[in-house]
Amino acid sequence: MARFSRRAMLKLSAVSAFAAATASSAKVETTPARTSPQAAATPAADPLPSWNDGATKQSIIKFVEKVAKEGSPDFVPVDERIATFDNDGTLWAEKPLYVQLLFALDRVKTIARYHPEWQAEEPFASLLKGNVKAALGGGEPAIMKIVMATHSGMTTEEFNLIVKDWIATARNPAKKQLFTDMVYVPMLELLAYMRSNDFKTFIVSGGGSDFMRPWTERIYGIPPDQVFGSSGKTKFEMRDGIPVLMRLPEINFIDDKGGKPVGIHQFIGRRPIAAFGNSDGDLQMLQWTTVGQSPRFGLIVHHTDAEREWAYDRHSDVGRLDKALDAAAVNKWTVVDMKNDWNKVFAFES
Amino acid sequence: MARFSRRAMLKLSAVSAFAAATASSAKVETTPARTSPQAAATPAADPLPSWNDGATKQSIIKFVEKVAKEGSPDFVPVDERIATFDNDGTLWAEKPLYVQLLFALDRVKTIARYHPEWQAEEPFASLLKGNVKAALGGGEPAIMKIVMATHSGMTTEEFNLIVKDWIATARNPAKKQLFTDMVYVPMLELLAYMRSNDFKTFIVSGGGSDFMRPWTERIYGIPPDQVFGSSGKTKFEMRDGIPVLMRLPEINFIDDKGGKPVGIHQFIGRRPIAAFGNSDGDLQMLQWTTVGQSPRFGLIVHHTDAEREWAYDRHSDVGRLDKALDAAAVNKWTVVDMKNDWNKVFAFES
Numbered sequence: 001m002a003r004f005s006r007r008a009m010l011k012l013s014a015v016s017a018f019a020a021a022t023a024s025s026a027k028v029e030t031t032p033a034r035t036s037p038q039a040a041a042t043p044a045a046d047p048l049p050s051w052n053d054g055a056t057k058q059s060i061i062k063f064v065e066k067v068a069k070e071g072s073p074d075f076v077p078v079d080e081r082i083a084t085f086d087n088d089g090t091l092w093a094e095k096p097l098y099v100q101l102l103f104a105l106d107r108v109k110t111i112a113r114y115h116p117e118w119q120a121e122e123p124f125a126s127l128l129k130g131n132v133k134a135a136l137g138g139g140e141p142a143i144m145k146i147v148m149a150t151h152s153g154m155t156t157e158e159f160n161l162i163v164k165d166w167i168a169t170a171r172n173p174a175k176k177q178l179f180t181d182m183v184y185v186p187m188l189e190l191l192a193y194m195r196s197n198d199f200k201t202f203i204v205s206g207g208g209s210d211f212m213r214p215w216t217e218r219i220y221g222i223p224p225d226q227v228f229g230s231s232g233k234t235k236f237e238m239r240d241g242i243p244v245l246m247r248l249p250e251i252n253f254i255d256d257k258g259g260k261p262v263g264i265h266q267f268i269g270r271r272p273i274a275a276f277g278n279s280d281g282d283l284q285m286l287q288w289t290t291v292g293q294s295p296r297f298g299l300i301v302h303h304t305d306a307e308r309e310w311a312y313d314r315h316s317d318v319g320r321l322d323k324a325l326d327a328a329a330v331n332k333w334t335v336v337d338m339k340n341d342w343n344k345v346f347a348f349e350s
Numbered sequence: 351m352a353r354f355s356r357r358a359m360l361k362l363s364a365v366s367a368f369a370a371a372t373a374s375s376a377k378v379e380t381t382p383a384r385t386s387p388q389a390a391a392t393p394a395a396d397p398l399p400s401w402n403d404g405a406t407k408q409s410i411i412k413f414v415e416k417v418a419k420e421g422s423p424d425f426v427p428v429d430e431r432i433a434t435f436d437n438d439g440t441l442w443a444e445k446p447l448y449v450q451l452l453f454a455l456d457r458v459k460t461i462a463r464y465h466p467e468w469q470a471e472e473p474f475a476s477l478l479k480g481n482v483k484a485a486l487g488g489g490e491p492a493i494m495k496i497v498m499a500t501h502s503g504m505t506t507e508e509f510n511l512i513v514k515d516w517i518a519t520a521r522n523p524a525k526k527q528l529f530t531d532m533v534y535v536p537m538l539e540l541l542a543y544m545r546s547n548d549f550k551t552f553i554v555s556g557g558g559s560d561f562m563r564p565w566t567e568r569i570y571g572i573p574p575d576q577v578f579g580s581s582g583k584t585k586f587e588m589r590d591g592i593p594v595l596m597r598l599p600e601i602n603f604i605d606d607k608g609g610k611p612v613g614i615h616q617f618i619g620r621r622p623i624a625a626f627g628n629s630d631g632d633l634q635m636l637q638w639t640t641v642g643q644s645p646r647f648g649l650i651v652h653h654t655d656a657e658r659e660w661a662y663d664r665h666s667d668v669g670r671l672d673k674a675l676d677a678a679a680v681n682k683w684t685v686v687d688m689k690n691d692w693n694k695v696f697a698f699e700s
Binding site: 082156209213225252284 | 592
């Protein structure tokens with residue numbers, strides 16, 4: 001499920017950008033998914049080669065070394081080395097719109113032939129006429145209808161296949177790259193670096209668990225049981241002697257804002273010692289992780305690179321970073337200046 | 351949270367047994383928790399020394415060898431080797447009553463001094479007068495009141511400490527042993543054996559996640575993020591600048607019967623290839639795990655040992671094994687005959 005609260009705040013500016021872009025995303029690409037760049041992410045000498053030298057990179061290395069080095073006064077036992085990562089905007093790009101929403105919009109077109117009634121029913125009618133702006137203009141209820149129509153009514157295994165098929169070929173409408181190639185190389189390096197220091201890495205996303213799990217192991221090296229996010233309800237049924245889980249059109253859990261610590265408690269059952277995010281949706285996760293106890297580490301990816309990626313923060317409707325940016329200063333969280341701290345953003349740049 | 355549906359079915363026979371037993375459980379024991387017997391559970395020669403030779407033991411070894419041996423036609427890659435275990439009655443004893451319910455009843459007595467109103471309020475009034483039978487006679491609503499009164503209204507960290515303190519000294523009212531010593535040695539061996547063959551072992555319990563996680567790593571070697579069960583809702587709050595999760599008096603999820611496959615999907619995101627249970631509450635988990643695909647393994651612990659443990663199945667109110675016993679025959683699940691298949695049940699026997 002999507003973060004409806006944030007997505008509902010989409011303003012016309014974002015919608016217009018998307019409307020222009022969505023035409024190209026509708027093209028069916030047949031290129032097979034490329035191998036993830038993560039294999040190349042752990043050179044022997046510098047574990048973080050895509051990070052420029054400076055205070056940001058040093059803060060990461062200093063933290064990892066002090067908790068992982070036996071005999072260090074800040075040593076943390078292996079089983080407590082839990083690190084949580086937001087996904088959208090922290091591990092992969094979230095512009096011009098959240099990938100899962102682009103998936104849902106694509107999916108409406110794909111299954112429209114089974115829904116003749118959509119020709120006369122909003123927001124589907126506008127969407128099918130190519131008027132995304134009008135379709136999303138209906139705000140949260142419209143987005144909810146689109147998400148429910150595309151994320152429920154099938155078994156969990158069917159949905160898994162639908163996502164796998166889509167993500168294998170779908171491309172970012174602005175950059176024309178596979179979404180799975182729009183993961184941040186410096187963050188892949190960071191994941192690998194932390195795991196090489198016996199951290200268990202988790203994804204804690206506002207996006208849907210079942211939208212991520214079909215590809216997160218291949219792309220990030222994170223197995224499904226260490227990936228969670230928002231979810232819809234499912235129901236166990238026996239169908240002709242075969243057990244299935246049916247996806248119901250009901251929200252189960254929204255893993256955003258205050259929901260992130262709730263989800264961390266529910267799924268991990270242990271407080272992380274490091275958390276990584278990029279928006280106000282991650283504020284409570286960073287507070288829960290870092291406030292009150294040490295050694296703890298919080299990091300915010302600040303999107304400052306309009307050329308290689310996007311530049312946005314306090315006034316963006318997707319991935320707004322406002323309160324969490326203020327909190328970062330107060331709590332001494334590391335703030336990544338994407339433009340200056342990363343010498344590479346995406347693998348396809350080179 | 352408890353499995354209210356099952357617990358509500360407690361009949362007077364079970365309640366009477368408990369009533370006789372609960373007086374002794376109220377004694378505060380100061381013996382420190384003993385080291386778990388699991389350290390001794392992995393000898394080099396026979397990985398399952400507490401299992402008598404025979405068809406049951408052979409079925410386990412045959413399954414593990416065929417999925418773990420490289421080159422085997424049934425070889426399963428490491429990341430798909432997921433095994434799920436029920437807790438109550440599968441890994442530790444559940445008689446005369448579920449341990450979590452005994453905890454809740456103890457807890458009512460401990461905190462009664464903060465609740466003068468309980469002297470006149472059922473089911474607390476009966477309970478405080480020592481009349482457990484009358485207290486639990488109120489069925490599901492009464493049990494729900496007891497669970498909510500004892501499991502909510504504090505932070506998650508406070509509850510964690512409460513459980514840790516209690517489990518360190520609380521003893522089974524019938525056997526007078528620490529609850530954490532009433533884990534089944536053969537099952538500890540099985541957990542270790544499967545992990546030594548690169549299985550990831552999960553607990554999928556009808557009992558509460560937060561009641562298990564404070565001790566499951568020490569006793570079973572299973573970290574909190576691989577332990578889940580039923581749960582109550584929690585809420586993120588900042589209190590004097592400190593982030594806390596408050597436990598609310600509301601059910602979040604009941605991980606029993608059809609809820610087990612739902613929970614497995616939600617928490618693990620991958621279908622297990624082996625599942626272990628002991629009651630009708632585990633039926634759907636075993637179906638979800640084993641039906642339709644191979645190689646899969648299902649196992650039911652059948653409580654047949656009235657001397658060393660307890661003997662019960664189709665007519666028991668705690669841990670009823672009826673439909674799942676029939677399903678085991680149809681689906682060729684392994685059924686452990688505790689009396690004849692295990693040469694040792696508990697470590698304290700020797």
